Amino acid sequence: xxxxxxxxxxxxxxxxxxxxxxxxxxxxxxxxxxxxxxxxxxxxxxxxxxxxxxxxxxxxxxxxxxxxxxxxxxxxxxxxxxxxxxxxxxxxxxxxxx
Numbered sequence: 001x002x003x004x005x006x007x008x009x010x011x012x013x014x015x016x017x018x019x020x021x022x023x024x025x026x027x028x029x030x031x032x033x034x035x036x037x038x039x040x041x042x043x044x045x046x047x048x049x050x051x052x053x054x055x056x057x058x059x060x061x062x063x064x065x066x067x068x069x070x071x072x073x074x075x076x077x078x079x080x081x082x083x084x085x086x087x088x089x090x091x092x093x094x095x096x097x098x
Contacts, residue, residue, distance in 0.1 A: 001032065001035040001036045001057060002039055002054070002055045002056040002057075004056075004057055004088060005058075007058055008056055008061070009057070009081060009084045009088075010081075011058040011061035012028060012031055012057055012058075012061045012084045013077060013080040013081040013083070014066040014067045014068075014080075015031065015064045015065070015067075016028060016080035017067035017070075017076060017077055018065055021079075024080065025083060028083050028084055028087045031060045031061055032057060032060075032088070032091060035052065035053075035055055035056060035057045037049065037052055038052035038053050038054060038055040038059065039054075039055025039056075040055075043055075051063065057084075
């Protein structure tokens with residue numbers, strides 16, 4: 001997956017905001033996996049993945065419906081943002097990037 005920036009986390013959190021709370025963790029991991037698949041595809045072919053984009057988390061997220069972006073005074077959005085950050089931390093730790 002390409003380096004993750006603030007916009008990537010925002011886009012993924014906005015997707016999660018549209019999903020039922022019980023489905024969010026799985027959906028988040030799926031978007032990260034799709035970004036990884038797309039990044040490998042781009043590296044191998046030099047072209048964007050036809051379904052998942054350019055290998056960024058934002059590109060994988062934008063293949064779905066994004067909620068309007070609320071502020072951090074919205075507790076549900078904060079939980080979604082946290083879900084994305086926790087998934088990214090788990091990914092980094094599983095790869096030894098600590």
